[in-house]
Amino acid sequence: MLTAEQNDELTQVEAGTPMGEVLRRYWYPVAFTRELNEFPVKRVELLGEFFALWRSPSGRLGIVPEACPHRKASLAYGVVEADGIRCPYHGWVFDADGECTEQPAERENTAFQNRVKAQAGKVEEMGGLIWAYIGPMPAPELPRFDTYVMEGFRDIGWADLPCNYVQIMENAVDPHHVEFLHGRYFEFVGRHEGFTAPASFGKEHVKIGFTPFEWGIIKRRVLKGASEENDDWKVGHPLVFPYNMRVGGGGIHQMQIRVPINRTTTRFILYTVHSPDGYEHVEQPVIPDYEIPVYDKDGRHVTNYVEGQDIMAWVTQGAITDRTTEHLGRSDIGIAMLRKMFREQMDVVADGGDPLGTIREPHERIDLPCEKDKFHAGGAQFALDFCDMGSTRFSPMLDTIKKIHISAADKIAVEKAAADS
Amino acid sequence: MIGRTAGPAMVDRRFAADAEAHRRDAPRFCPRCGGGLGGAGIVTEFWEADDRRFYCWCGGCGWAGEVTPSGPGVVGHEPEH
Ligand code: FES
Numbered sequence: 001m002l003t004a005e006q007n008d009e010l011t012q013v014e015a016g017t018p019m020g021e022v023l024r025r026y027w028y029p030v031a032f033t034r035e036l037n038e039f040p041v042k043r044v045e046l047l048g049e050f051f052a053l054w055r056s057p058s059g060r061l062g063i064v065p066e067a068c069p070h071r072k073a074s075l076a077y078g079v080v081e082a083d084g085i086r087c088p089y090h091g092w093v094f095d096a097d098g099e100c101t102e103q104p105a106e107r108e109n110t111a112f113q114n115r116v117k118a119q120a121g122k123v124e125e126m127g128g129l130i131w132a133y134i135g136p137m138p139a140p141e142l143p144r145f146d147t148y149v150m151e152g153f154r155d156i157g158w159a160d161l162p163c164n165y166v167q168i169m170e171n172a173v174d175p176h177h178v179e180f181l182h183g184r185y186f187e188f189v190g191r192h193e194g195f196t197a198p199a200s201f202g203k204e205h206v207k208i209g210f211t212p213f214e215w216g217i218i219k220r221r222v223l224k225g226a227s228e229e230n231d232d233w234k235v236g237h238p239l240v241f242p243y244n245m246r247v248g249g250g251g252i253h254q255m256q257i258r259v260p261i262n263r264t265t266t267r268f269i270l271y272t273v274h275s276p277d278g279y280e281h282v283e284q285p286v287i288p289d290y291e292i293p294v295y296d297k298d299g300r301h302v303t304n305y306v307e308g309q310d311i312m313a314w315v316t317q318g319a320i321t322d323r324t325t326e327h328l329g330r331s332d333i334g335i336a337m338l339r340k341m342f343r344e345q346m347d348v349v350a351d352g353g354d355p356l357g358t359i360r361e362p363h364e365r366i367d368l369p370c371e372k373d374k375f376h377a378g379g380a381q382f383a384l385d386f387c388d389m390g391s392t393r394f395s396p397m398l399d400t401i402k403k404i405h406i407s408a409a410d411k412i413a414v415e416k417a418a419a420d421s
Numbered sequence: 422m423i424g425r426t427a428g429p430a431m432v433d434r435r436f437a438a439d440a441e442a443h444r445r446d447a448p449r450f451c452p453r454c455g456g457g458l459g460g461a462g463i464v465t466e467f468w469e470a471d472d473r474r475f476y477c478w479c480g481g482c483g484w485a486g487e488v489t490p491s492g493p494g495v496v497g498h499e500p501e502h
Pocket residue numbers: none
């Protein structure tokens with residue numbers, strides 16, 4: 001339970017609010033690379049504000065607030081030109097630094113131009129996603145987390161969810177839900193729809209633990225029949241502050257991204273890289289993305305796959321869940337810890353500091369701790385369950401992905417047999 | 422977007438008394454530095470058996486801990502012997 005004021009503060013995303021200011025210190029994926037290939041300018045909503053995002057023919061990326069400084073027409077309908085975006089209304093041009101470089105109807109007047117800067121953010125491309133930073137300058141480095149830069153076959157599912165991102169993040173420090181939402185409930189749905197839910201998801205938790213670290217919180221669990229020697233405890237996997245969770249196992253690496261679009265809309269992205277031992281490079285000229293189902297035609301949640309179950313739980317908690325009348329137990333202690341972390345970072349930013357996970361040094365790759373043998377289920381089996389029972393089921397690449405896992409496993413088996421003989 | 426969701430921040434009337442009790446009883450000041458916990462810190466209440474526990478963090482001095490109101494009585498324990 002929190003007070004209404006604390007719930008309010010925790011869930012805000014708007015500029016000028018303590019949490020909104022924390023959120024503005026991070027980079028967010030705001031488009032798929034292929035979108036700007038199809039059309040070079042996109043209207044983007046992020047943290048409750050609208051922007052025009054574009055890529056010029058030379059490849060230069062830019063982002064500015066949507067409203068033209070002249071008379072507020074939308075730059076998201078702008079003309080993409082060699083050196084910036086031209087407003088469709090009267091033709092003013094803004095470059096990627098937000099400088100106004102042309103005012104066609106005005107007399108040669110650089111002084112006026114200098115007074116109408118468009119407050120540009122920074123944009124970079126990484127791993128098939130376009131990333132934007134719209135906070136105060138100088139911008140930190142875009143963190144190159146392992147998943148985005150590693151070798152492997154990429155596949156991106158996504159959905160826009162009608163709820164605040166904090167309740168989704170609270171799920172990332174709630175290990176216990178797995179055995180019910182993805183165990184008992186999955187089994188119940190399967191029984192009625194005629195399929196068998198994966199057994200490893202229903203394993204009982206014996207112990208849970210949380211450790212703060214430089215990128216967020218590491219979540220650990222001991223499942224029945226396992227010990228603290230298993231990866232689920234020894235390695236665990238992290239909530240990456242403030243809006244991601246890194247998961248994986250069985251040759252699958254995934255970043256679960258929850259972008260706060262506005263206070264009550266969150267873009268959920270499952271950024272998955274398939275790279276089992278024995279993986280052989282597959283060319284991907286375009287990284288595929290696909291919308292995963294949230295509702296069926298009757299407006300009911302689609303809950304016959306893992307992430308659909310999570311989505312159902314997050315969304316039915318309410319657009320902004322009422323934390324004044326929740327009833328937490330000891331098993332929710334990770335959630336209390338996460339709220340503390342959010343609160344702590346509000347103070348850090350208010351005092352002029354860099355919040356948790358800000359990186360200012362150029363770097364190649366950031367490796368995050370993540371268990372390999374998840375739910376001690378065995379590698380390839382986990383991968384195939386993951387594909388059939390999770391959002392990958394909706395991927396246009398499903399067959400290719402399964403083949404990747406099967407042929408990699410075969411290759412390893414052959415190599416092993418050869419080594420043993 | 423289709424589908425039904427609960428409205429924004431709807432207060433669940435069934436538990437209004439719990440919300441009120443939280444507002445009344447949540448620790449207001451840090452036991453270490455005496456700074457306010459409402460503005461600069463955060464207090465999350467959770468329950469365990471008959472206990473109400475308040476997980477507190479003080480933004481002023483960094484203290485974090487649980488506060489459990491005990492009522493007038495106290496309970497000891499008797500090791501097995
Ligand atoms: S048991 Fe946790 S929300 Fe119902």
